[in-house]
């Protein structure tokens with residue numbers, strides 16, 4: 001293998017599945033019983049803000065009941081111990097399990113459950129509790145104008161100015177627990193390949209963009225990611 005310096009990792013809901021957080025497209029095609037267009041689109045929010053706020057209030061509360069699993073921990077260990085170059089962690093997840101596992105840097109391209117955004121003054125604040133109709137924006141003090149700081153379908157993903165250069169300089173790109181159905185994230189593998197990266201997919205089953213990857217590691221993330229990280233760190237240390 002040619003010299004491996006820069007690693008880019010993209011994670012999706014599958015990396016948090018073994019912690020007990022439901023993936024987006026479960027067997028029923030629903031997210032926690034809801035059609036995704038009802039709870040993850042600006043149109044859904046405009047139609048029924050109370051339902052959408054309630055949905056994310058439950059997701060935010062659920063974070064308090066779960067802990068990072070071995071896959072989150074292995075990724076954090078790789079970020080901490082990789083000395084041959086950079087490890088960029090991009091996640092589509094809105095949970096905070098990468099941070100709690102010890103990841104020093106996480107690019108949340110789809111936002112974060114523990115942040116709220118003011119529709120009036122655009123300020124983003126950390127928020128661990130429910131968003132209620134009488135809750136005031138911590139900056140402009142107006143009530144009823146806060147929404148989850150989540151990127152919904154039809155909205156622009158965050159941090160693309162950091163993500164694109166990382167993809168362009170990656171030697172290795174890994175997609176972990178993501179279905180390859182949501183763009184632009186699903187296109188990252190082709191982007192990284194175009195710039196010469198080797199690509200690996202880690203998933204419990206082949207994803208929708210599986211054919212774009214050089215290598216496939218099929219298995220639950222807790223095992224497959226742990227093995228993959230051990231191999232990378234072993235190679236780095238000359239093992």
Ligand code: NAD
Pocket residue numbers: 011012013014015016017018021022023024025026031092093094095110176177178179180181182202203204205206207219220221222
């Ligand atoms: P997805 O639900 O569309 O796909 C999940 C993928 O994970 C599937 O390919 C599945 O085969 C795989 N998977 C399931 N269990 C696994 C395991 N134990 N080990 C390895 N792989 C496993 O998720 P997505 O591709 O991330 O896209 C969905 C969107 O849903 C994202 O934008 C995200 O913001 C949102 N979402 C986030 C969370 C979260 O933050 N935990 C949870 C649900 C949905």
